[in-house]
Amino acid sequence: MTTTTTLTAGATRRRRPRSATSLTRSSGLGLGIALTWFSLLVLIPLGLIVIQSADGGWHTFHDTITSPQTASALRLTILQAFYVTVVNVVFGTLIAWVLVRDEFPGKRLLEVIIDIPFALPTIVAGLVLLSLYGPKSPIGLNVANTERSVFLALLFVTLPFVVRTVEPVLIELDPEVEEAAASLGASRFTILRRILLPALAPAITAGAALAFARGISEYGSLVLLSGNLPNHTEVASVRILTYIENGDKAGAASIAVILLAVALAAILLLQLLTRAVAKRG
């Protein structure tokens, strides 16, 4: 749903010629107001994080992120976000495939289910997972307070990203190309490798970038589920919170700036891929 950037070349092709005008006086005023608001709300506060993290100098930054507890939190966060991204690439693509190419009663319901992790408050997501995979699990599977709980929570909250970026591309993709390849003797593996994967790769990458960015920044769903055990299940955002509570804003900003850089990198990658696809289409 909203978390997706449409990577379809078709959407770009259908676009009518843009007849944008340069700014008039009233629209210029509107832009001024909008930019001021956006700066006050988003740009200046985020900029202050960068300034704050640089404030203590390189040593503060270095000492913070190499302190054993923080380094362990960063390692756990990045590693679990990476695993979750890999699972999402496989299952997200598969889910998108089933949603587009398969027909069965209740498919519309599936569309709603995919978006639930996005719309559900994160603290509720944690509670929800805890009731099936926690100490009172009806299936006897208790992952609470282990590294697996981090994996599970991230898997839940990142579910929609790859599905929603791959789905529109798959809708645009004409199955006749695959049928033609098959009639010319291509094996199913060849079709997958030569036709499907090249077409879907930008969308999968974009979805994976979004999922990874979301994964490393997750907080709410982990609060109840992971137990926040230092050196064990504590993630980067929980570390930031601890620094804030201890009044160490420079320390908090040092970790925050890393998360911020990954978020920016994900958006940059997304923009580049969207542009590349638009050009090719």
Added chain:
Amino acid sequence: MASHRVRPKTAGTYVRRGIVLTYLFLLVVWPVSLIAQHTFGNGFGNLHTALTDPAVTSALRLTIYVSIWAVAINTVFGVGISLLLTRYTFPGRSILSALIDLPLSVSPVVVGLALLLAYGGTNGLFGPALNSAGFQVAFATPGIVLATTFVSLPLVIRELVPVLTEIGTDQEQAARSLGAGPWQTFRRITLPSIRWALVYGVVLSLARSLGEFGAVKIIGGNIAQQTQTATLVVEQKYQDFEQPTAYATSFLLALIAVAALVVVTVLRPKENPDGD
């Protein structure tokens, strides 16, 4: 659009369908349904306990108040920024367009920290000045509104920009050449064509606003019955071993989220209508 004629179903079709349904059942459907089970395990008792708990009711009131403000602000700015991005050229437009998405990727904890650095009462950048003007932002309702507005900022814009690009400017230009003013053109021509996208964006913003947790916790300070929102009360009740209340409150929040999704799915134009 690809043709959607019926393709022969192979064994692979059913295997894929089975894997996907099992995965989604274990990851989403079963856990989410347990919330309802925990809430209504002994009838409406849990819901009643929750709704008569002053901590919960004041938190729900605060959440609704904050969400309405956040959605209103984001709707006004969302429409404005979308129109600027699609109807005008100005230097830095593509950078602005990319930066608009930033709030969706930033960790809620980072959002909270950023707002604290800017609006913190004692050593924030703007906080002390605002404080001496009698306007407390951090650890008060305005801070929570700011945090909620921040995290749901791109949602309206992301819905509107593709639609505005798609409909083009022909009709608007025609209206203008026939003597309509900018406001009349917007109200009579543009607004009707972006109506559903706007509703869609508003519903999503509302769902996102009701559910914000991390950013609100940091900038609001999580003070019971003052700056504690509904999501924060869920955490506290769970940790205070009042789990039935936590489940009941979660159920209410989940209900709103799912209702929002259903509304959106019904409203959204079908991308692949069946039997075309």
